[in-house]
Amino acid sequence: MTELSKTGAAVGEPVAGSPAPSAFLEVRDLKVHFPTDDGLVKSVDGLSFSLEKGKTLGIVGESGSGKSVTSLGILGLHTAGQYGARRARISGEIWLGGKELLGADPTDVRKMRGREMAMIFQDPLSALHPYYSIGKQITEAYRVHNDVDRKTARKRAIEMLDRVGIPQPDKRVDSYPHEFSGGMRQRAMIAMALVNNPELLIADEPTTALDVTVQAQILDLIRDLQKEFGSAVIMITHDLGVVAEMADELLVMYGGRCVERGTAEKVFYEPQHPYTWGLLGSMPRIDREETERLIPVKGSPPSLINLPSGCAFNPRCPYADIPKDQITRRERPELRLVADGHYSACHMAQDERTRIWTEEIAPKL
Amino acid sequence: MNDDVKGQEMTTPAQTPAQTKGASEPLLKVDGLVKHFPIKKGLLQRQVAAVQAVDGLTFDVRPGETLGVVGESGCGKSTMGRLITRLLEPTGGRIEFEGTDITHLNTGKMRPLRRDVQMIFQDPYSSLNPRHTIGTIVGAPFKLQGVKPEGGVKKTVQEMLERVGLSPEHYNRYPHEFSGGQRQRIGIARALALRPKLVVADEPVSALDVSIQAQVVNLLDDLQDELGLTYVIIAHDLSVIRHVSDRIAVMYLGKIVELADRKDLYATPMHPYTKALLSAVPVPDPRRRGVKSERILLRGDVPSPIDPPAGCRFHTRCWKATQICTTKEPPLIPLATGHQVACHHPENAADQAPEDTTLLSAAKEAVEVVTVVAKAEEEPTPEPPAKRVEK
Incomplete structure (x- = not known):
């Protein structure tokens, strides 16, 4: 686990000169800003984390907290294409297997995309091309990175479809996306993402559009494949249940920043940020005795153009006035170490937070 | 719970009977409800098959309770919701609301009943007219039903907005100025404006963020206590359904496979599917x-x-x-x-x-x-x- 880099580089300038990290994936002070007519949208504003191979990182947060923008940033999709560079301003560092991606040549990143890092998108119907057969789309992904003939690629596609549990893969390889059900489409997309055995797999809400029984199948599949290929997985979701089942580590995002990071165990049992408490209190628990009332977070998520000053969560935080001198409204809290590998960005003293959690929040959940 | 009718300062004529009746009398009675959507083919548009969306549902909804309906996509739960609110014409079976057969009532005959049966929709973005102000949207039920509440429509609408957690000043704003959670509150205000007896909510929180979801779930809970409402809540999220329901129906392919009290269903599920x-x-x-x-x-x-x-x-x-x-x-x-x-x-x-x-x-x-x-x-x-x- 690394400390936050405090490079303070201006947005748009790649940071140079830092040494390569030891972790497989390391993101340092990532910022993704979008200039718009209404102002600068700071979708991701200083995010750092690292991930080892074979481990799963869960990123949770509400819509607009910057989860998906982060994942697209890692894949280099914000700067790809003709207009990309003008649309997004990215800074920071992304290290994958010893290579820095943000400062790298887009052609090199393109060669890595699909082979070393791949993505499963939320909505398979819009992520798959309706005009090409499933097999065609999988073989394309394979042939871009491997110098093989069509026949070999087709064989590989059938093999992958079989691996993700599509019945009669040798026939279904010629089907079109509309001929598949939602669960099968998601499987096909997983097959496509995994065709080159990527070392980093990013799953952006992979099961949100699916029913629970299908969700269980897909999560199981991702777990199996991770075991088989030893990939690092980033699981982006708003469903704390999914994260609890899948993730080794958790990163809670709010307003484009990380507010809490730690092992799943720590974040669920000793959460150190009022927003995390809010998320846990908002969720009806199927595994507990029924609670009379949920404890929601008041208000709505902030606008990313005009984030509240100080701590972005302060207008919704019931404890914002506990730290002295209105510091929550003036100063942005840094991500600080709470315990080994557990970080939280909150102005409250650690004893105070622990007390509130154990005495006020935990008994009500 | 249904006797708790504090906060009923508005006079709406068709308000009293269900709440004075005993709890044994169901508010809504559904018997053998069937809906088949025909699939037509060819020049003559002959029916070649039918989507058997709902195929023989029998259940009661008692006044003051919340019936949760849960199932996977395509099991017919939304069709069921639209049938009991008579937004769809049933193919067969019988629906009784407060003892009146409403199975095949036409639009005109159904209109007086619309005051008592309301619906909250899933998507707060497409269920509000973007060209109307919040005042027009929430006030529309009064206009359509020809109800003139005490103190005027505007005052009543503003009270309603306050009750669902919005500000009365929002009266002249447009839907696009609100967030998803706030829009869902507007949808709820509209559904509850005329103090209905039965509210059918089709996935009322599934489009919302977790923290907002909890706000809306709590709001529905409070309003039920305050106004003595009866809910039919359709959802696919089993945790949410457990939290809100008194009884739960599990649907699979157009049929109810299990119907039980919440506690029994989660503690001792009997159907293998459940x-x-x-x-x-x-x-x-x-x-x-x-x-x-x-x-x-x-x-x-x-x-x-x-x-x-x-x-x-x-x-x-x-x-x-x-x-x-x-x-x-x-x-x-x-x-x-x-x-x-x-x-x-x-x-x-x-x-x-x-x-x-x-x-x-x-x-x-x-x-x-x-x-x-x-x-x-x-x-x-x-x-x-x-x-x-x-x-």
Whole structure:
């Protein structure tokens, strides 16, 4: 686990000169800003984390907290294409297997995309091309990175479809996306993402559009494949249940920043940020005795153009006035170490937070 | 709960009967409800098949209670909601609201009843007219029903906005100025403006963020207490359904397979489908990841409602299916107090067809019963052994 880099580089300038990290994936002070007519949208504003191979990182947060923008940033999709560079301003560092991606040549990143890092998108119907057969789309992904003939690629596609549990893969390889059900489409997309055995797999809400029984199948599949290929997985979701089942580590995002990071165990049992408490209190628990009332977070998520000053969560935080001198409204809290590998960005003293959690929040959940 | 009618300062004529009646009298009675959507083909548009979206539902909704309806996509739960609010014309069966048969009432005859039966929609973005102000949207029910509340429409609408947690100043704003959670509150204000008796909410919180979801769930709860409402809440999220409902109906392919009190359903599910459904819900507790003893993973997908399986509709995916399940449809019968199940071989209850013990070959492959920890340990094999679950 690394400390936050405090490079303070201006947005748009790649940071140079830092040494390569030891972790497989390391993101340092990532910022993704979008200039718009209404102002600068700071979708991701200083995010750092690292991930080892074979481990799963869960990123949770509400819509607009910057989860998906982060994942697209890692894949280099914000700067790809003709207009990309003008649309997004990215800074920071992304290290994958010893290579820095943000400062790298887009052609090199393109060669890595699909082979070393791949993505499963939320909505398979819009992520798959309706005009090409499933097999065609999988073989394309394979042939871009491997110098093989069509026949070999087709064989590989059938093999992958079989691996993700599509019945009669040798026939279904010629089907079109509309001929598949939602669960099968998601499987096909997983097959496509995994065709080159990527070392980093990013799953952006992979099961949100699916029913629970299908969700269980897909999560199981991702777990199996991770075991088989030893990939690092980033699981982006708003469903704390999914994260609890899948993730080794958790990163809670709010307003484009990380507010809490730690092992799943720590974040669920000793959460150190009022927003995390809010998320846990908002969720009806199927595994507990029924609670009379949920404890929601008041208000709505902030606008990313005009984030509240100080701590972005302060207008919704019931404890914002506990730290002295209105510091929550003036100063942005840094991500600080709470315990080994557990970080939280909150102005409250650690004893105070622990007390509130154990005495006020935990008994009500 | 239904007697709690404080906050009824508005005078609306058709308000009293249901609330004074005993709780034994159902507010809504549905008997053998059927909806088939025809599939037409060719020049003459002859009907070649039908989507059997809802195929014989029988249930009651009692005043003051919340009936939760849960099921996977395509099981007909939304169609059911639109049938009981009569936004769709039923193909067969009977719907009674407060003792009146409303099955085939036409639009005009239905109109007076619209005051008592309202709907909250899933998508707060498409269910509000973007060109109308919030005042117009929430005030529309008064205009359409010709109701003139005391103190004027504007005052009543503003009171309603306050009640759902918005500000009266929002009266002249447009939907695009609001967030998803606020829009859902507007939808709720509109549905409750005329103080209906029955509110059908179709996935009221599934489009919202977790923290906002909790706000809306609590709001629906408060309004039920305050206004003595009866809810039918349709959702796919089993945790949310457990939280909001008094009784729960589980649907599969157009049929109710299990109908029980909340506690019974979650503690002792009888239908294999309910059991599989419950075991598939991810538990938000990392410590339970390995502890959960078994998880029933259903294989494959829900069959097409155009050509549903004969007999029990779940037999193609059920691990307990025997010969009788392929031929004879199990009736929905009470197997415990207040617990109705449609299954020949239920869990947690006496077998309804004990003489038929030979499992179908398909049943052996239907599910994978896994302990999650063991699964992570073992070498992944393409054909994991299907274990028979012992009762």
